[in-house]
Amino acid sequence: MPSTPPIRIQPHCSVCDAITSTVDLTGEEGRWRLVVAGLSRSDSPGTFITDERAARVTAAAEIPYDEDRFWSAGLDEDCGYCIRCPAFYCKDHWKNGWCPRGHLMSLSFW
Numbered sequence: 522m523p524s525t526p527p528i529r530i531q532p533h534c535s536v537c538d539a540i541t542s543t544v545d546l547t548g549e550e551g552r553w554r555l556v557v558a559g560l561s562r563s564d565s566p567g568t569f570i571t572d573e574r575a576a577r578v579t580a581a582a583e584i585p586y587d588e589d590r591f592w593s594a595g596l597d598e599d600c601g602y603c604i605r606c607p608a609f610y611c612k613d614h615w616k617n618g619w620c621p622r623g624h625l626m627s628l629s630f631w
């Protein structure tokens with residue numbers, strides 16, 4: 522059962538410091554709702570996730586952000602994270618799916 526306060530993850534772009542994405546995890550009627558306003562999605566109503574994934578999202582919210590925790594929470598690329606830099610970039614700096622240092626993102630929403 523959800524018992525912790527709402528969790529928000531907001532990474533900043535390593536280049537321009539803009540917020541790359543917003544991840545909100547809230548407990549709602551005994552379930553966990555995950556809302557990701559990332560590079561590929563916006564205004565999503567969110568999805569209900571399992572306790573197990575909620576625990577992984579909670580772990581990913583710990584600062585400093587860590588690539589392994591983001592990856593296991595399934596948030597890495599949607600949040601603008603380049604696993605090879607490793608750093609976050611906003612949509613402006615992921616130019617056509619390439620990070621500023623020339624790494625190609627595997628998601629294809631460009």
Ligand SMILES: [Zn+2]
Pocket residue numbers: 534535536537538539610611612613614
């Ligand atoms: Zn940027």
Ligand SMILES: [Zn+2]
Pocket residue numbers: 603604605606620621622623624
């Ligand atoms: Zn990169």
